[in-house]
Ligand code: 2HA
């Protein structure tokens with residue numbers, strides 16, 4: 384039992400990750416959003432501190448397998464840079480109702496506000512990942528990392544081409560995202576269309592690149608999800624540097640990737656190899 388929701392380790396982990404992303408420069412102004420599917424025992428540990436008096440409102444998507452689940456999410460229009468110093472003003476806990484169509488805020492956003500504008504995309508991705516990973520994945524993270532966005536202006540918006548290049552940029556990349564990265568063409572953010580396109584790709588991938596916008600990552604916990612974003616952004620940065628030095632002159636071969644897969648016991652996405 385805690386005196387404040389802020390004392391709970393899952394809230395501390397969330398705040399630490401959000402702040403790390405901010406410090407990396409991935410969250411200008413109100414850019415990006417983060418959601419965490421709270422474990423049963425974690426929500427029990429703070430339940431006495433929650434407020435169940437608010438009305439449910441529509442999610443804008445149906446997420447039947449998330450009924451009665453609780454999520455810790457960032458607030459719409461709130462700045463990641465403020466999450467650490469003013470946590471209760473900038474994030475909230477939402478409860479999904481027993482139809483999977485509505486949510487209500489049960490904690491946080493004390494100065495007013497709504498959960499992230501990307502709530503439909505977050506919850507649809509959680510829904511897909513709950514099924515695809517047997518409940519293992521709990522974190523969905525959206526950020527605006529510079530180099531990952533930059534490459535979407537020069538590379539074909541093709542999951543295979545972009546994955547292959549990012550795999551080549553750092554030997555550990557295929558180890559960290561062996562299924563690759565899905566790419567979504569430019570779409571209006573915040574709506575159902577981009578949420579559906581992303582969640583379709585999330586069935587296969589743990590990371591999605593939104594052209595000219597940013598990256599969505601899914602993972603088991605805060606560290607692994609942040610690490611995935613960090614690795615993708617670093618690989619993209621290496622690509623930008625390589626291009627600025629005149630482009631690739633030698634690289635890891637596909638036979639090299641197959642050898643790596645064998646030695647590391649990975650199942651690489653064969654469709655993304657030549
Ligand atoms: O501003 O990043 O995609 C929040 C966003 C929307």
Ligand code: ZN
Pocket residue numbers: 414415525526527572596597
């Ligand atoms: Zn965004």
